[in-house]
Amino acid sequence: xxxxxxxxxxxxxxxxxxxxxxxxxxxxxxxxxxxxxxxxxxxxxxxxxxxxxxxxxxxxxxxxxxxxxxxxxxxxxxxxxxxxxxxxxxxxxxxxxxxxxxxxxxxxxxxxxxxxxxxxxxxxxxxxxxxxxxxxxxxxxxxxxxxxxxxxxxxxxxxxxxxxxxxxxxxxxxxxxxxxxxxxxxxxxxxxxxxxxxxxxxxxxxxxxxxxxxxxxxxxxxxxxxxxxxxxxxxxxxxxxxxxxxxxxxxxxxxxxxxxxxxxxxxxxxxxxxxxxxxxxxxxxxxxxxxxxxxxxxxxxxxxxxxxxxxxxxxxxxxxxxxxxxxxxxxxxxxxxxxxxxxxxxxxxxxxxxxxxxxxxxxxxxxxxxxxx
Numbered sequence: 001x002x003x004x005x006x007x008x009x010x011x012x013x014x015x016x017x018x019x020x021x022x023x024x025x026x027x028x029x030x031x032x033x034x035x036x037x038x039x040x041x042x043x044x045x046x047x048x049x050x051x052x053x054x055x056x057x058x059x060x061x062x063x064x065x066x067x068x069x070x071x072x073x074x075x076x077x078x079x080x081x082x083x084x085x086x087x088x089x090x091x092x093x094x095x096x097x098x099x100x101x102x103x104x105x106x107x108x109x110x111x112x113x114x115x116x117x118x119x120x121x122x123x124x125x126x127x128x129x130x131x132x133x134x135x136x137x138x139x140x141x142x143x144x145x146x147x148x149x150x151x152x153x154x155x156x157x158x159x160x161x162x163x164x165x166x167x168x169x170x171x172x173x174x175x176x177x178x179x180x181x182x183x184x185x186x187x188x189x190x191x192x193x194x195x196x197x198x199x200x201x202x203x204x205x206x207x208x209x210x211x212x213x214x215x216x217x218x219x220x221x222x223x224x225x226x227x228x229x230x231x232x233x234x235x236x237x238x239x240x241x242x243x244x245x246x247x248x249x250x251x252x253x254x255x256x257x258x259x260x261x262x263x264x265x266x267x268x269x270x271x272x273x274x275x276x277x278x279x280x281x282x283x284x285x286x287x288x289x290x291x292x293x294x295x296x297x298x299x300x301x302x303x304x305x306x307x308x309x310x311x312x313x314x315x316x317x318x319x320x321x322x323x324x325x326x327x328x329x330x331x332x333x334x335x336x337x338x339x340x341x342x343x344x345x346x347x348x349x350x351x352x353x354x355x356x357x358x359x360x361x362x363x364x365x366x367x368x369x370x371x372x373x
Contacts, residue, residue, distance in 0.1 A: 001115040002038065006034060006066070006104065007371070011031055011334050013330050013334075013368075015027055015329055016329055030050065032063060034104045036074075043364075045364050046105060047334075048100055048106075049296035050099040055099060055270060056096070057100060061097070066100055073086065083112070083275070094272050098271060105276075106268075109274060120309055128356060129308060132348045133311055135159075135347070154345070158343055158344040162188070163191050165195065166207075177190070195219075204237075205237055208237045221233045221241070243263070247264050267293075289317075294322045295324075300334040326339060335363060339354070
């Protein structure tokens with residue numbers, strides 16, 4: 001198989017509701033969509049979600065990266081081995097542009113799978129995708145009536161695992177957590193996401209200690225990379241610490257001692273694609289570190305499908321999963337059938353029709369794409 005061309009687009013679809021947290025507020029998707037076309041007419045699709053506050057990327061910078069390296073990728077990649085070789089030899093530039101590379105890597109894996117007639121899992125030497133995958137309900141920092149309405153909808157769908165975005169307003173957050181303390185359900189599990197909100201560990205500990213419901217983990221409570229401060233927060237709050245913006249590359253795992261303290265949030269776009277995310281997940285398993293397969297707000301079904309590959313490979317080491325919102329959040333998805341959680345907050349692979357299909361197994365509505373020439 002030879003790749004003939006690479007096309008760069010976006011899918012800036014509006015959200016059904018505005019999603020807010022301490023680092024950003026979003027009303028529509030921000031993504032980069034790559035299509036790679038083979039000489040026999042097959043097309044593979046991939047997606048990345050550049051976020052300036054996570055990796056320093058924007059849609060414009062991602063498009064620039066892809067324009068710069070498209071000829072090299074088209075001329076070099078013919079199979080998984082050559083894709084990994086290109087990835088290894090360009091590690092430093094990918095480290096600076098992970099979401100951009102994620103989009104093209106997923107597209108290449110989709111195309112290679114289609115050309116070989118095998119799923120992405122089989123292409124990567126993984127077991128076939130099967131089973132049921134539960135997801136976390138994510139509650140943003142919305143006005144309380146919106147927050148309450150979202151909470152009730154999640155509970156009616158059967159969600160028991162929640163991630164709550166917190167603010168610097170203690171009374172606001174106490175009100176949020178009271179919704180959980182008023183429910184007598186031993187299955188409820190809550191973690192917080194601070195999005196690097198606090199500067200000092202003392203301030204964070206006081207805030208969390210004043211909340212009316214126990215949390216099992218706190219994500220990025222302090223400024224990015226403050227591992228000693230994170231450790232203090234975890235110890236004093238009796239909670240595990242989730243690393244997201246502070247964990248971007250596999251070699252950073254070497255700085256993490258005490259596996260009972262840390263959980264890694266592995267967002268495929270942030271990590272630079274499926275293969276690089278799998279490398280981190282495997283290293284984490286070797287070191288006894290739990291992982292969450294996270295998601296960027298506004299992911300389409302392309303990244304949801306890529307996330308499933310990592311979730312499946314993580315197995316028992318998977319603490320939780322995020323995303324799969326599909327048209328629960330997007331006004332339209334990029335695929336003909338939106339890959340998203342149903343009742344019970346889960347995706348049942350047997351009901352999706354994607355298990356075992358070549359590549360990602362998705363059908364793309366490419367007429368919805370906006371070209372970024």
